[in-house]
Amino acid sequence: MSILFISDVDSFDxxxxxxxxxxxxxxxxxxxxxxxxxxxxxxxAWNPPDGLLARLPRLKAxxxxxxxxxxxxxxxxxxxGVPIVRAVDxxxxxxxxxxxxxxxxxxxxxxxxxxxxxxxxxWVSELPVFSSDVRVGIxxxxxxxxxxxxxxxxxxxxxxxxxxxxxxxxxxxxxxxEGELASFLQRTDILVSLLPHTPKTHGFIGTSILRxxxxxxxxxxxxxISVGRGTVHVEDDIVEALDDGFLSAAVLxxxxxxxxxxxxxxxxxxxxxxxxxxxxxxxxRSIVSSVLANIARLERGDSLENVVNVERGY
Amino acid sequence: MSILFISDVDSFDxxxxxxxxxxxxxxxxxxxxxxxxxxxxxxxAWNPPDGLLARLPRLKAxxxxxxxxxxxxxxxxxxxGVPIVRAVDxxxxxxxxxxxxxxxxxxxxxxxxxxxxxxxxxWVSELPVFSSDVRVGIxxxxxxxxxxxxxxxxxxxxxxxxxxxxxxxxxxxxxxxEGELASFLQRTDILVSLLPHTPKTHGFIGTSILRxxxxxxxxxxxxxISVGRGTVHVEDDIVEALDDGFLSAAVLxxxxxxxxxxxxxxxxxxxxxxxxxxxxxxxxRSIVSSVLANIARLERGDSLENVVNVERGY
Numbered sequence: 001m002s003i004l005f006i007s008d009v010d011s012f013d014x015x016x017x018x019x020x021x022x023x024x025x026x027x028x029x030x031x032x033x034x035x036x037x038x039x040x041x042x043x044x045a046w047n048p049p050d051g052l053l054a055r056l057p058r059l060k061a062x063x064x065x066x067x068x069x070x071x072x073x074x075x076x077x078x079x080x081g082v083p084i085v086r087a088v089d090x091x092x093x094x095x096x097x098x099x100x101x102x103x104x105x106x107x108x109x110x111x112x113x114x115x116x117x118x119x120x121x122x123w124v125s126e127l128p129v130f131s132s133d134v135r136v137g138i139x140x141x142x143x144x145x146x147x148x149x150x151x152x153x154x155x156x157x158x159x160x161x162x163x164x165x166x167x168x169x170x171x172x173x174x175x176x177x178e179g180e181l182a183s184f185l186q187r188t189d190i191l192v193s194l195l196p197h198t199p200k201t202h203g204f205i206g207t208s209i210l211r212x213x214x215x216x217x218x219x220x221x222x223x224x225i226s227v228g229r230g231t232v233h234v235e236d237d238i239v240e241a242l243d244d245g246f247l248s249a250a251v252l253x254x255x256x257x258x259x260x261x262x263x264x265x266x267x268x269x270x271x272x273x274x275x276x277x278x279x280x281x282x283x284x285r286s287i288v289s290s291v292l293a294n295i296a297r298l299e300r301g302d303s304l305e306n307v308v309n310v311e312r313g314y
Numbered sequence: 315m316s317i318l319f320i321s322d323v324d325s326f327d328x329x330x331x332x333x334x335x336x337x338x339x340x341x342x343x344x345x346x347x348x349x350x351x352x353x354x355x356x357x358x359a360w361n362p363p364d365g366l367l368a369r370l371p372r373l374k375a376x377x378x379x380x381x382x383x384x385x386x387x388x389x390x391x392x393x394x395g396v397p398i399v400r401a402v403d404x405x406x407x408x409x410x411x412x413x414x415x416x417x418x419x420x421x422x423x424x425x426x427x428x429x430x431x432x433x434x435x436x437w438v439s440e441l442p443v444f445s446s447d448v449r450v451g452i453x454x455x456x457x458x459x460x461x462x463x464x465x466x467x468x469x470x471x472x473x474x475x476x477x478x479x480x481x482x483x484x485x486x487x488x489x490x491x492e493g494e495l496a497s498f499l500q501r502t503d504i505l506v507s508l509l510p511h512t513p514k515t516h517g518f519i520g521t522s523i524l525r526x527x528x529x530x531x532x533x534x535x536x537x538x539i540s541v542g543r544g545t546v547h548v549e550d551d552i553v554e555a556l557d558d559g560f561l562s563a564a565v566l567x568x569x570x571x572x573x574x575x576x577x578x579x580x581x582x583x584x585x586x587x588x589x590x591x592x593x594x595x596x597x598x599r600s601i602v603s604s605v606l607a608n609i610a611r612l613e614r615g616d617s618l619e620n621v622v623n624v625e626r627g628y
Contacts, residue, residue, distance in 0.1 A: 009439065091444070094470050098445050101469060102419035109416055114589050121581045123573035123590045125323065130405070130597065131412050154468045155415060156408045259437035267435045275428050276437045283444070 001295065002027050002039050004056065007046040007065055010282075015044070018284040023292050042295060047071040054079050061085055061304060063291050066282045067092055067144060068229060069308050070197035084308040085294060091286035093147035096194070099227060099279035100148045101155060103251045104190055106273075107223050108134045108157075112249075131156040133218045137188030139205075140195040140228055141167045141174070142314070144280070148194065160184060182212060189217035190225060197229035198313030206234035210241045221248030227279045230254035239265055242272065253279040315609065316341050316353050318370065321360040321379055324596075329358070332598040337606050356609060361385040368393050375399055375618060377605050380596045381406055381458060382543060383622050384511035398622040399608060405600035407461035410508070413541060413593035414462045415469060417565045418504055420587075421537050422448045422471075426563075445470040447532045451502030453519075454509040454542055455481045455488070456628070458594070462508065474498060496526060503531035504539060511543035512627030520548035524555045535562030541593045544568035549580060556585050567593040 003019070005012050005028050016028045031052070034040060040056045046065035053062060054077040062084045064072060069084055078084075106112065108129050117124055136152050138145050141161040149172045153159045160173035162184040167174050175184035185191070191213055195201045205226070213222035224247060226233050235256055241247040251273040252266060258277055266272050294304050308314060317333070319326050319342050330342045345366070348354060354370045360379035367376060368391040376398045378386060383398055392398075420426065422445050431438055450466050452459050455475040463486045467473045474487035476498040481488050489498035499505070505527055509515045519540070527536035538561060540547050549570055555561040565587040566580060572591055580586050608618050622628060 091446075094446065095442065095444065098419055098423060098469060102416065102423055102425065105412055105416035105419070106425075109412060111416065111420075114592075115587075117590070118581060118588045121576050125590055125592065127595055128409065128592050130409065132405075132408065151469060155412060155465060262435050267432060273429075274432045276431070276439055278428075278439065278442050281441055 001025065001041045001299075002029055003042040003044055003291075004029055004031065004034065004040045005044050006031060006048045006052065007044075010046060010065060015284050015288070018288045019292075022288050026292060026295075042291075044291060045072055048075060050075045051077045053077075053082075060298060061294070063087070063294070065287070067096075067280055068196050069314060070229060070231075073308075073310065073313060083304055084310065085291075085304055086306045086308055086314070087282060087287055087290070088143050088306045089282070089286045089290060090147075091283040092280045093144050095283075096144050096227060096280040097148045097151040099253065099275075100192055100225060101151050103225055103273065104134070104136055104152060104157060104192075105131070105155070107190060107219060107249055107251075129218045132158065134158065134189050135160065135187055135214065135217065136190045136192060137162065137184055138192045138194055139163075140193065141169070142194070142196075145194045148192070160187060181209075185209065185212035186214055188213050188222065189219050190223045192225045192227065193232055194228040195232045196314040197231045200313070201229075201232045203234050204232050206237040207241065210237060211246060213247075215246075219248055221246060223247065223249040223251070225251045227253045230256050230258060235264070235266060239269065242269060247271075249273075251275075253277055315339065315355050315613075316343055317356040317358055317605075318343055318345065318348065318354045319358050320345060320362045320366065324360060324379060329598050329602070332602045333606075336602050340606060340609075356605075358605065359386055362389060364389045365391045367391075367396075374612060375608070377401070377608070379601070381410075381594055382510050383628065384543060384545075387622075387624065387627060397618055398624065399605075399618055400620045400622055400628070401596060401601055401604070402457050402620045403596070403600045403604060404461075405597040406594045407458050409597075410458050410541060410594040411462045411465040413567065413589075414506055414539060415465050417539055417587065418448070418450055418466060418471060418506075419445070419469070421504060421533060421563055421565075443532045446472065448472065448503050449474065449501055449528065449531065450504045450506060451476065451498055452506045452508055453477075454507065455483070456508070456510075459508045462506070474501060495523075499523065499526035500528055502527050502536065503533050504537045506539045506541065507546055508542040509546045510628040511545045514627075515543075515546045517548050518546050520551040521555065524551060525560065527561075529560075533562055535560060537561065537563040537565070539565045541567045544570050544572060549578070553579055553583065556583060561585075563587075565589075567591055 012030050019026045019028045037056050038058050041060050043062045059082050064087045108131050135158045138149050138161045141163040149159050149161050153171050162175045166176045238250050249271045253275045326344050333340045333342045351370050352372050355374050358377045373396050378401045422443050449472040452463050452475045455477040463473050463475050467485050476489045480490045552564050563585045567589045
């Protein structure tokens, strides 16, 4: 079958090689090599140009190349009735957990302070903060959020999650909906955003959310880690909360505009860590297996797994 | 019962408060307040001065205040037949795991490179190294080593351990004795030393051990993390292996001399992280409970738990 590959960031050759190694019948093609749009049955897409997918008359499914589908749903001409499939991938979840555990530990173990002391050759014995005294709160408890919550819990953090409905995860407190948002924020020292970008979450994490975080924690002020989508947070509000001493630190992997503009104050803020949207990068080896398994389900008449609810936006 | 508190680093008041809160009958005393040495039944010690413990005629047990007992065993006048008890403490193991997981993730996720890029406002998209491609090897698989190995495994690292005898830990490869040392080192990208200080391990991790580490890994050269005892590694050999490009990084929490002398080249080495022996600091809340439980065992005629084998040194 012919699979159209559309991406403004990923390498065609890389993905093509993985497809070839897994299933010789899967034929990955680039846009410029398509002679007959009706030959394309599947699309594997990251940030497809508006209108492109609508021009494929026999398209059976659209697979997202990475976490989130906002980069597909913003095209308002998407062909009706063609299912959109999320990239659900344990590898992606492992990468995200590595990143969030790493940065929660840098914060709780005060590695930035220790680094500064090393520069000054200062040997200061201080009792470190214990992760078991630090309350991490994760916004968004889907496939990724659940996995991240479990790994933070394994290391010893006090973990809670907030999502639209309650989730049962052993030793992870569950908060749901608008009604429980305030209690969730008030028990949180490190807020982790793993929210998808939808019309409802656009600009959601700004002053009013951030200022409800706990001031009683062991970190000298709450911290914020943004790894879902940059359009969910408000960068001006984050900088303001850092500058007036409310927030103790921010770790941002996603931004309102990417790449982060050179003039952004985030780059040089002493209490901000900036990383270039690298927290959870799709591993072709893992995604290709799940795309091929899903195509096989469809071809034998079963229903696709991980289909996006377009109304909900994820 | 009277418990003598001996420490050159810990605060008496802090420990005294915890003892009072847990058992009002437990009376913690400082050396200068001891009128009658025969009134002391137990000692809780960190780095006790030579000969001090020998002057307590009715001593029933010596408890170590922190991980390791080398700081007690180096006193050659220790009273014969008085058991020495290790601090076995899940809290201590949790702290150690936090530290080792943190630094293995800083290495695998190349956070130091990302930090340097941030300073230059550089947005560079590069596929991060996956922890599942990084092989961590732990020397010393006692109570602490086992716990650290399990947490590294949970995050996704490929973990192996080396110890005097084989250990069974799910999904952690076990290597034992001199016969399997070379194979252990050859499969290791990040070497973690959790060895106790004994006559056998003194200066053990030097050029000949370090140069057997894997050069084929994904980190651009092997790395070394030292968290057991600084007397186990050879600092000149570490610096040499870093300077000639064999080692890619070193993370040291323990040193041949502590505090680390100001003149040490380790402080300012660009690929060395120095922390002030803070990886696993004893939490009085947790140690006091286990000391009191052990004293209760002895008082009711049961045998003590976690008694040190003095011959073996741990």
